[in-house]
Amino acid sequence: MIDLHCHLLPGVDDGPDTLEESLALCRIAVADGITHSIVTPHIHPGRWENTKASIDRDCKALQQALDDHNISLKLGFAGEVRLTDQIMQQVENDEIPFYGEVDGYKIMLLEFPHGHIVPGSEKLIDWLLVRKIRPLIAHPERNKAVMRDVSKIEPFVEKGCMLQLTGGSLLGLFGEPVEKAAHEILNKGWVDVVASDGHNKGSRRPELSIVYGVIAKHLDSTAPTNYLLKNPCIIAAKQIYSESDVHQSIDTDIHLHD
Secondary structure, eight states: OEEEEEOOSTTSSSSOSSHHHHHHHHHHHHHTTOOEEEEOOEEBTTTBOOOHHHHHHHHHHHHHHHHHTTOOOEEEEOOEEEOOTTHHHHHHTTOOOOOOEETTEEEEEEEOOSSOOOTTHHHHHHHHHHTTEEEEEEOGGGSHHHHHOGGGGHHHHHHTOEEEEEHHHHTTTTOHHHHHHHHHHHHTTOEEEEEOOBOSSSSSOSOOHHHHHHHHHHSOTTHHHIIIIIHHHHHTHHHHTTSHHHHTTOOOOOOSOO
């Protein structure tokens, strides 16, 4: 499995504080069947001042530590970009790390505030799309406005945004309203990726194997492979396809929703 959204780098956001904690999380991921983790530290001006350059540096350092400790997890990186009025400047300054490209669009992990959908968000999406940047919206099911009415996220899907659900949401780990919204979004066919959003060894573990079976039960046997392996490989192809073991096991058919 490929985990496209997780927080494994030490001391950069609300994920692990120390290298030892990072290595412990990576061991959990490997034991769960995850072969590649695309680390996505928060990029939130005024709170977490991560940039493409700093994340690249920290990702390489953690990969070296994994190799030194014989932990068989391969890392790539992007960033979980908070929707703020500074995104346009961040894009212009080349501070945003993207997953890769799909159909000529760079893919950016975009996080909405948890309490609401910011007025004007659709205009920002238009601005990004004109610049050939396609948002992958992180855990929309955990947004309070979407919990109340999942149709609130539909305009963004119609514009061309992709959606990433958190595995734990489908398991009820964030409460019943989140679980309900997650399953509604999944059943509507709006989902492109399911990821762990792993942060720690407690309630936010970097694991996906349990949710694999849940998705298969609610949809069909091919769905979990698409959400947990094929689509992540398409989105982060330049970071993953260099690994021959993955490249040989994945076809290149596009499984993302239209």
